[in-house]
Amino acid sequence: MDVDLLIIGQGIAGTFLSLEARRAGLSYIVLDDARPSSASRVASGLINPVTGKRVVTTWMAPELLAHARVAYADILGRSYIRETEMVSFFPGPDARVVFMERVAASPFLALPSDERDWSPFFNYSFGYGIIRPCALVDLSSLLDDVRADLRMRGLLLEAPFTHETLEPTGVRYGDIRARHLVFCDGMTGTSASWFGILPFSPSKGEALLLEIPDLPGEAVFKMGQNLVPLGGGRFWAGASYEWNYPDALPTAAFRTRTEKALREWLRVPFDVVDHVASIRPTTVEQKPFVGLHPVHPQIGILGGMGTKGCSLAPFFARQLVDHLTQGSPILGAADVGRYARMLSR
Numbered sequence: 168m169d170v171d172l173l174i175i176g177q178g179i180a181g182t183f184l185s186l187e188a189r190r191a192g193l194s195y196i197v198l199d200d201a202r203p204s205s206a207s208r209v210a211s212g213l214i215n216p217v218t219g220k221r222v223v224t225t226w227m228a229p230e231l232l233a234h235a236r237v238a239y240a241d242i243l244g245r246s247y248i249r250e251t252e253m254v255s256f257f258p259g260p261d262a263r264v265v266f267m268e269r270v271a272a273s274p275f276l277a278l279p280s281d282e283r284d285w286s287p288f289f290n291y292s293f294g295y296g297i298i299r300p301c302a303l304v305d306l307s308s309l310l311d312d313v314r315a316d317l318r319m320r321g322l323l324l325e326a327p328f329t330h331e332t333l334e335p336t337g338v339r340y341g342d343i344r345a346r347h348l349v350f351c352d353g354m355t356g357t358s359a360s361w362f363g364i365l366p367f368s369p370s371k372g373e374a375l376l377l378e379i380p381d382l383p384g385e386a387v388f389k390m391g392q393n394l395v396p397l398g399g400g401r402f403w404a405g406a407s408y409e410w411n412y413p414d415a416l417p418t419a420a421f422r423t424r425t426e427k428a429l430r431e432w433l434r435v436p437f438d439v440v441d442h443v444a445s446i447r448p449t450t451v452e453q454k455p456f457v458g459l460h461p462v463h464p465q466i467g468i469l470g471g472m473g474t475k476g477c478s479l480a481p482f483f484a485r486q487l488v489d490h491l492t493q494g495s496p497i498l499g500a501a502d503v504g505r506y507a508r509m510l511s512r
């Protein structure tokens with residue numbers, strides 16, 4: 168079989184690359200081995216334009232949010248995105264001061280009319296600020312639905328990728344011949360022989376899935392950790408950030424620590440129904456890796472999505488497909504060509 172694009176991985180990056188390839192009229196095949204704990208399967212699906220203790224606007228937040236609103240709004244005839252806001256409780260007086268200093272200048276920050284209005288549900292002593300708009304993506308339905316559609320159209324190979332099968336010249340993989348192969352395999356190291364030298368800085372994240380029937384699901388709540396509504400009284404609580412870890416498995420220490428924090432914070436009962444963990448494809452510069460290998464331009468990458476796959480993947484999948492079809496440039500800060508010297512060694 169001859170195709171324009173062989174896509175390795177169907178996390179959020181590979182999913183959007185396949186959607187963009189389809190939009191552009193490219194032929195493609197997706198190869199994915201359906202790991203249940205890939206980062207995209209574990210993520211909460213939040214797009215938050217403001218982060219950190221200094222409540223600063225994240226890189227390209229307005230553009231990425233605007234693109235995501237459209238990109239997720241009509242996929243296979245339905246929307247996978249909804250707008251929400253974050254109720255960000257101040258953990259102490261310093262956080263309150265920082266927020267108050269920034270609120271007038273930031274289009275994403277606001278103050279509530281009554282700071283006590285969440286007190287039936289949460290213990291908090293220093294008030295809260297509002298971050299809006301945020302967006303929530305229904306990642307698990309999106310990945311399932313696109314996968315089912317790919318399977319139905321015979322465009323999905325459900326198998327592990329093996330380097331031994333790949334003949335990179337002219338890209339042959341088994342009986343597939345492709346103009347380009349693009350790795351969208353997250354932090355698994357399968358693309359390592361091509362892109363492993365790039366400055367990745369993988370980080371492990373854990374989260375608990377909760378049932379909190381008495382808590383309204385109209386906002387995302389934050390106090391040290393995020394409490395993200397999933398619908399039907401279910402919430403996602405997390406996440407941790409670990410740069411030194413022996414494996415990608417959930418740990419008892421995270422569960423104990425998080426349950427304790429939740430008991431102190433929440434005034435309504437909750438049950439833990441699941442505990443998940445994965446490795447984020449974080450990068451040292453906190454910017455993604457997008458584009459074609461400088462020495463082997465038939466091989467590409469859409470990776471390094473870090474903590475922001477939900478907003479980066481749709482935007483940069485579009486850029487990569489436009490680059491392949493029209494030769495348009497990829498944004499310099501994300502273009503893997505910025506590491507041409509390193510990749511040419």
Ligand SMILES: Cc1cc2nc3c(=O)[nH]c(=O)nc-3n(C[C@H](O)[C@H](O)[C@H](O)COP(=O)(O)OP(=O)(O)OC[C@H]3O[C@@H](n4cnc5c(N)ncnc54)[C@H](O)[C@@H]3O)c2cc1C
Nearest residue numbers: 176178179180200202206207212213328353372475476477
């Ligand atoms: C706890 C946690 C919470 C997060 N929360 C958010 C959030 O709220 N918002 C946000 O924007 N981001 C969040 N992230 C980050 C986000 O999950 C990642 O940026 C994103 O999922 C990366 O997507 P990806 O497609 O690049 O990789 P992945 O999701 O890892 O997908 C890779 C795919 O490739 C397949 N694959 C890998 N190796 C092979 C192989 N050898 N053969 C075949 N197939 C293979 C896997 O099965 C998988 O389907 C979170 C991450 C974690 C860990």
